[in-house]
Amino acid sequence: MTATSSATDTSPLFSSLKLRGVTLANRLVVSPMCMYSARNGLPTEFHMVHLGQFALGGAGLILTEATAVSPEGRISPEDLGLWSDEHIAPLGHITDFVHDHGGLIGTQLAHAGRKASTYAPWRGEGAVPLREGGWQVVGPDDQPFLPAYPQPRAMTPEDIQKVITDFEAATRRAMMAGFDVVEIHAAHGYLLHQFLSPLSNSRGDQYGGSFENRTRLVLEVTRAVRRVWPIHLPLFVRLSATDWAEGGWDLDQTVELCRLLKLEGVDVIDVSSGGLTTAQRITVEPGYQVPFAARVRQDAGIETMAVGLITTPEQAEQILRAGQADLIAFAREFLRDPHLAQRAALELGASAPVPNQYARAQPRRP
Helix, strand or coil: CECCCCCCCCCHHHCCEEECCEEECCCEEECCCCCCCCECCECCHHHHHHHHHHHHCCCCEEEEEEEECCHHHCCCCCCCECCCHHHHHHHHHHHHHHHHCCCCEEEEEECCHHHCCECCCCCCCCECCHHHCCCCCEECCCCCCCCCCCCCEECCHHHHHHHHHHHHHHHHHHHHCCCCEEEEEECCCCHHHHHHCCCCCCCCCCCCCCHHHHCHHHHHHHHHHHHHCCCCCCEEEEEECCCCCCCCCCHHHHHHHHHHHHHCCCCEEEEECCCCCCCCCCCCCCCCCHHHHHHHHHHHCCEEEEECCCCCHHHHHHHHHCCCCCEEEECHHHHHCCCHHHHHHHHHCCCCCECHHHHHHCCCCC
């Protein structure tokens, strides 16, 4: 693949970005999207084709779906995993393909907590029973997400330490599998977010109550991950900037946490929102989460990635030009068009990587 991002390009979307020892050719990122297509946590041929197509399409960075650090951390029985050495080689096959075609790929490490052991969207709703491959789920306390969801068991101190160890071990495997980036998933109502929010964390020990206690697990996980993740490779954290609900996690707390995460060696905050409670009241409009990314970038002094109803290259350009974010994550738009980056480059008069095999299809510039 030819590296075609150059100093003559005026498009911020197609300017390079150096994060530690990794340089992204452009600012377009394939956002993590659950595919519910793994077997015992192992990727299938689907994952090779699904993730590989984005490398052929010129995306600056590809992020895998939420990849469970333990079997009980999966959202569904069909989720991708990195809890076993058995997962390293098949994931490495995918990273090799991406690298061979000039791309970069990261993995999003996750634990679903009380939102685990649920059906893939097209298979049903609510809890997967034990007889169908479900399992006992855990959480900060015993509050279920919904009545139809599994009843969590409140985590013991030993459970918490195991989660930290599981994230650390999964990070080591991510390194062995050849990933360029690790993202810690602490958003969308999954386990680490559950500890952050007073709405889902009623603990009375050192992991509940005050801001310091509720953020303790995220910081301990981050510290463990950064300790084993190579110093020359970047670390992302995805956060829900707000629960969109009274008494919940909010933007001010997010900014303060991001200041602490920066000190722990985090390079980019992937700024999303919501997912913790059905009491959320979200004002959905184009780019509705971008102001959160802008606030974190400005007040915490850390690079951010904007995501959420960003649907056009022009919209992404405007966000970058305004200094509201450093990266733009697209989700559904990449599903609709895996070659979004190359199409956007043509629209903006810029250039994006194109594999030699596809070069003949590129329009000639005047």
